[in-house]
Amino acid sequence: MDRESLISLYRQMLLIRVFEDRAAEMYAKAKIAGFLHLYNGQEAIAVGAVSALNPDDEIVVNYRDHGWALARGCSARAVMAELFGRATGTTGGRGGSMHLVDVSRHFWGGYAIVGGHLPLAVGLGVAAQYLGTGRVTLCSMGDGSTNIGTFHAAMNWAKLWNVPVIFVVENNQYAMGTAYEVHSAVPMLTKAAGYNMYAEEVDGMDVMAVREAVCRAAERARSGLGPSFLNMVTYRFRGHSMADPDVQRSKEEIAEWRKRDPITRFADEVLLKRELVTQADLDAIRKSVEEEVEDAIQFADQSPEPPLESLYDYIYMQPVSNMQIGGSLIRPPKLGGRVAPNGKHHVSAQTSYA
Ligand SMILES: Cc1ncc(C[n+]2csc(CCOP(=O)(O)OP(=O)(O)O)c2C)c(N)n1
Numbered sequence: 001m002d003r004e005s006l007i008s009l010y011r012q013m014l015l016i017r018v019f020e021d022r023a024a025e026m027y028a029k030a031k032i033a034g035f036l037h038l039y040n041g042q043e044a045i046a047v048g049a050v051s052a053l054n055p056d057d058e059i060v061v062n063y064r065d066h067g068w069a070l071a072r073g074c075s076a077r078a079v080m081a082e083l084f085g086r087a088t089g090t091t092g093g094r095g096g097s098m099h100l101v102d103v104s105r106h107f108w109g110g111y112a113i114v115g116g117h118l119p120l121a122v123g124l125g126v127a128a129q130y131l132g133t134g135r136v137t138l139c140s141m142g143d144g145s146t147n148i149g150t151f152h153a154a155m156n157w158a159k160l161w162n163v164p165v166i167f168v169v170e171n172n173q174y175a176m177g178t179a180y181e182v183h184s185a186v187p188m189l190t191k192a193a194g195y196n197m198y199a200e201e202v203d204g205m206d207v208m209a210v211r212e213a214v215c216r217a218a219e220r221a222r223s224g225l226g227p228s229f230l231n232m233v234t235y236r237f238r239g240h241s242m243a244d245p246d247v248q249r250s251k252e253e254i255a256e257w258r259k260r261d262p263i264t265r266f267a268d269e270v271l272l273k274r275e276l277v278t279q280a281d282l283d284a285i286r287k288s289v290e291e292e293v294e295d296a297i298q299f300a301d302q303s304p305e306p307p308l309e310s311l312y313d314y315i316y317m318q319p320v321s322n323m324q325i326g327g328s329l330i331r332p333p334k335l336g337g338r339v340a341p342n343g344k345h346h347v348s349a350q351t352s353y354a
């Protein structure tokens, strides 16, 4: 990679870090509602992986999705506005933190149900195979999701049909507060071996190692060798979500992993060591990142909420007429056939109810 591309990896990781640290502040100020799962510590995975893919390769991830959206090129403004629930957000303010989506960037989200997106990733892969697009699908998940039924269904189908999909386990070694050794009956790579799937263990705190592993897996998929399974060992520096007091992990363990911070490590071991940048360059990058995030906050704060009358827009199912809830008759409003923010989807045809 050339100097500019390496600096870009650094800037992206730093953008995610600063963005989320500020998002945590906004959460504390009640500017952001619902859950907020931060990616602190795991930035090298999204940034390294996205850098190894083509812009039209498909990406589908779990709810810890801010880093993925930013690495995929969604603007800090659109992502922050989505966290604020504003109409200018990636999903028009309707998804929030866990449902960042930008189909124009082949970024399919953002799924809150643990393991729920894994069969969807295989479906995207089968579509690419069927249509002959040559696209690869990357599906990231947490270590905890490898215990759920949909994981095994997805792994089986992907291997059986030789689907061009890359399963990336962001193994931060905890599913909420439950440690990996306690929640998984077998070591992670044994799960891939169960499906005779190509697998690698990767240092998830090293952006270059992540990039190289995803490059290898993408090349295998594109040349018809089928799915890969990458166990990326990482750690999240904060609790499971902003609502988690994080009492199950010891302070010593967290401090030990913080020494392997992927951002400072990349700066020290690659950028500074190879004299690609000076400390003054790094300071200037930080300043520009902080300004970008501050601008995103102002933008989000000044953006309108979605109008109340749009409450039923983008609902794919037609409401049942004359529905009884708690003895009251519910009359769904007339649906408006609006186009989604990305311009791609339409709700079902206008329906009127007597
Ligand atoms: C089917 C389902 N069961 C339980 C939950 C509640 N839940 C949310 S996150 C989570 C832990 C998942 O851990 P992991 O897959 O390791 O991802 P991480 O949060 O570490 O990124 C659980 C159990 C859920 N969202 N969906």
Ligand SMILES: [Mg+2]
Residues within 6 Å of the ligand: 142, 143, 144, 170, 171, 172, 173, 174, 175, 176
């Ligand atoms: Mg986990």
